[in-house]
Amino acid sequence: xxxxxxxxxxxxxxxxxxxxxxxxxxxxxxxxxxxxxxxxxxxxxxxxxxxxxxxxxxxxxxxxxxxxxxxxxxxxxxxxxxxxxxxxxxxx
Amino acid sequence: xxxxxxxxxxxxxxxxxxxxxxxxxxxxxxxxxxxxxxxxxxxxxxxxxxxxxxxxxxxxxxxxxxxxxxxxxxxxxxxxxxxxxxxxxxxxxxxxxxxxxxxxxxxxxxxxxxxxxxxxxxxxxxxxxxxxxxxxxxxxxxxxxxxxxxxxxxxxxxxxxxxxxxxxxxxxxxxxxxxxxxxxxxxxxxxxxxxxxxxxxxxxxxxxxxxxx
Numbered sequence: 001x002x003x004x005x006x007x008x009x010x011x012x013x014x015x016x017x018x019x020x021x022x023x024x025x026x027x028x029x030x031x032x033x034x035x036x037x038x039x040x041x042x043x044x045x046x047x048x049x050x051x052x053x054x055x056x057x058x059x060x061x062x063x064x065x066x067x068x069x070x071x072x073x074x075x076x077x078x079x080x081x082x083x084x085x086x087x088x089x090x091x092x
Numbered sequence: 093x094x095x096x097x098x099x100x101x102x103x104x105x106x107x108x109x110x111x112x113x114x115x116x117x118x119x120x121x122x123x124x125x126x127x128x129x130x131x132x133x134x135x136x137x138x139x140x141x142x143x144x145x146x147x148x149x150x151x152x153x154x155x156x157x158x159x160x161x162x163x164x165x166x167x168x169x170x171x172x173x174x175x176x177x178x179x180x181x182x183x184x185x186x187x188x189x190x191x192x193x194x195x196x197x198x199x200x201x202x203x204x205x206x207x208x209x210x211x212x213x214x215x216x217x218x219x220x221x222x223x224x225x226x227x228x229x230x231x232x233x234x235x236x237x238x239x240x241x242x243x244x245x246x247x248x249x250x251x252x253x254x255x256x257x258x259x260x261x262x263x264x265x266x267x268x269x270x271x272x273x274x275x276x277x278x279x280x281x282x283x284x285x286x287x288x289x290x291x292x293x294x295x296x297x298x299x300x301x302x303x304x305x
Contacts, residue, residue, distance in 0.1 A: 003139075031114070031118040031119070034118060035118050035121075038122055041135045041139060042125060042131055045130050081114060085117075
């Protein structure tokens with residue numbers, strides 16, 4: 001595993017920054033962290049740059065929005081999950 | 093700006109309740125990717141653990157070491173902490189203002205966030221658990237000398253002890269004193285001596301073992 005958090009941050013900040021509070025990543029649920037980990041491992045395995053994933057993420061965030069009743073982290077990682085699904089679909 | 097009122101953590105999600113639709117989708121996706129040989133559960137575990145502990149105090153240590161070897165940088169650091177720290181490529185995404193306070197033989201500084209756990213994370217990484225504890229937050233204000241003594245730091249009674257209360261807008265960083273006997277060390281070697289606790293103000297920077305005092 002070679003992708004550092006700083007590299008992920010550099011690719012996503014300005015577009016779809018990872019949810020944080022006081023610098024710490026916010027995972028309200030265990031699965032939030034797991035989908036982030038899944039993306040890191042998957043992109044390394046497929047050799048896809050984060051900029052390639054970012055398109056899917058930005059589109060998913062735009063589509064999902066921030067429904068009432070969802071925390072910021074929940075809304076973000078629901079879209080993040082959809083983005084991985086969309087990326088996998090595109091690389092079948 | 094983050095929410096001051098809730099203390100987030102990484103332990104949520106273990107409560108007994110039905111899995112949400114998104115959680116089930118996440119599990120299904122992981123199973124699918126594992127079956128296709130694209131990810132392994134262990135690899136995901138490793139990333140999550142690594143990311144939760146990734147940011148360390150090394151950025152702050154480099155700032156301190158630079159200030160020790162470069163007097164002009166030190167002056168800039170003390171007059172505009174955010175700008176001087178940004179010179180080295182570090183900064184916060186939350187836009188908080190960084191103020192650097194300098195320890196001298198006569199003045200000792202220590203930082204706290206009495207309200208919650210505001211912390212200069214772009215330079216120090218994740219706050220230690222004790223920093224977030226109610227005991228530290230209350231006691232370092234009420235009886236700072238005793239708290240420092242419990243950390244193993246004894247201050248002379250005539251040292252002026254200053255406690256800086258961080259907030260969402262202003263984060264403090266302590267510039268510790270450069271230990272004696274380190275004149276021969278270069279910037280990188282100096283940075284390796286600087287600890288997180290010294291930049292919070294609950295410890296001194298010690299010269300490396302074997303250095304003549």
